[in-house]
Amino acid sequence: MTKNILVIGASGQIGTELSLKLREIHGNDLVIASDIREGNEELMQSGPFEILDATNFSDVESIIEKYKIEDVYLMAAMLSATAEKHPMKAWSLNMDSLFHILNLAKEGKIKKVFWPSSIAVFGPTTPKENTPQTAVMEPSTVYGISKQTGERWCQYFHDKYGVDVRSMRYPGIISYKTLPGGGTTDYAIEIFHEALKNKAYTSYLSETTGLPMMYMDDAIKATIDLMEAPSEKVKIRSSYNLSAISFTPKELAEEIRKHIPEFSINYAPDFRQKIADSWPSDIDDSEARKDWNWKHQYDLAALTKKMLDGVAETFE
Numbered sequence: 001m002t003k004n005i006l007v008i009g010a011s012g013q014i015g016t017e018l019s020l021k022l023r024e025i026h027g028n029d030l031v032i033a034s035d036i037r038e039g040n041e042e043l044m045q046s047g048p049f050e051i052l053d054a055t056n057f058s059d060v061e062s063i064i065e066k067y068k069i070e071d072v073y074l075m076a077a078m079l080s081a082t083a084e085k086h087p088m089k090a091w092s093l094n095m096d097s098l099f100h101i102l103n104l105a106k107e108g109k110i111k112k113v114f115w116p117s118s119i120a121v122f123g124p125t126t127p128k129e130n131t132p133q134t135a136v137m138e139p140s141t142v143y144g145i146s147k148q149t150g151e152r153w154c155q156y157f158h159d160k161y162g163v164d165v166r167s168m169r170y171p172g173i174i175s176y177k178t179l180p181g182g183g184t185t186d187y188a189i190e191i192f193h194e195a196l197k198n199k200a201y202t203s204y205l206s207e208t209t210g211l212p213m214m215y216m217d218d219a220i221k222a223t224i225d226l227m228e229a230p231s232e233k234v235k236i237r238s239s240y241n242l243s244a245i246s247f248t249p250k251e252l253a254e255e256i257r258k259h260i261p262e263f264s265i266n267y268a269p270d271f272r273q274k275i276a277d278s279w280p281s282d283i284d285d286s287e288a289r290k291d292w293n294w295k296h297q298y299d300l301a302a303l304t305k306k307m308l309d310g311v312a313e314t315f316e
């Protein structure tokens with residue numbers, strides 16, 4: 001059965017690879033990529049693209065009507081570090097875009113919605129290790145507050161209006177095709193670029209800061225698997241904990257050194273340290289594993305190898 005799919009925020013780090021994968025699965029013409037700015041060449045040339053401001057309700061509505069969209073992946077968001085610098089702008093982008101999509105789904109104009117949450121929903125009072133699905137949530141960042149609020153609204157629209165919305169709490173997503181922008185976990189991408197270019201990296205997080213992370217291919221698989229799962233298997237309608245691996249900057253540097261022995265790292269924590277300190281170091285995602293068979297593939301060694309090969313290719 002064919003269906004038209006809209007990806008909002010398609011030019012971003014996750015949106016780009018998600019759109020390309022969806023085009024591979026469903027056919028290029030059926031996956032409409034949209035963003036406030038154009039994306040990379042592969043994205044722009046492989047299928048339809050629309051310039052779209054996710055905060056503008058009538059623009060979003062007209063794209064959905066124009067293409068008779070069934071599924072929406074709402075990937076547009078301002079991430080944790082940038083959101084601390086622009087709190088109100090972050091709030092309106094992260095919340096307005098979600099309300100537009102939830103309201104259009106409530107009106108029956110969209111069948112299924114994917115909206116990513118984040119480990120940022122947790123805060124300093126949350127248990128840090130093996131953080132359970134249901135735990136104290138007192139996020140201390142604007143981004144985290146917007147994601148926690150968004151989760152509550154997803155649950156509400158599902159319970160009250162029957163909206164088929166699905167969500168997961170992304171850890172730091174590691175990839176090389178499109179650079180991330182403004183996240184706290186971005187160090188784990190920058191480090192590969194610097195290791196290959198300069199054989200040295202200064203980390204803005206301390207050597208012992210452990211955070212949950214995941215290779216991009218695992219994140220894309222999780223996202224599509226959750227969206228394609230039969231509705232009755234999706235038992236959590238706020239957002240699923242999702243995890244793969246956890247590591248510190250020191251552990252990542254040691255893994256890189258297995259490939260580049262002369263690589264050196266030093267540490268100069270900045271404002272992002274406080275954000276990272278408020279987040280869990282690893283997450284219990286047993287509900288996702290049980291409900292829709294989530295399984296990750298990439299461990300630290302496999303992720304490191306993929307990143308070094310992939311980043312090296314982008315330099316050619």
Ligand code: AKB
Nearest residue numbers: 079080118183184185
């Ligand atoms: C960020 O660092 O802000 C994001 C996230 C963990 O959601 N990568």
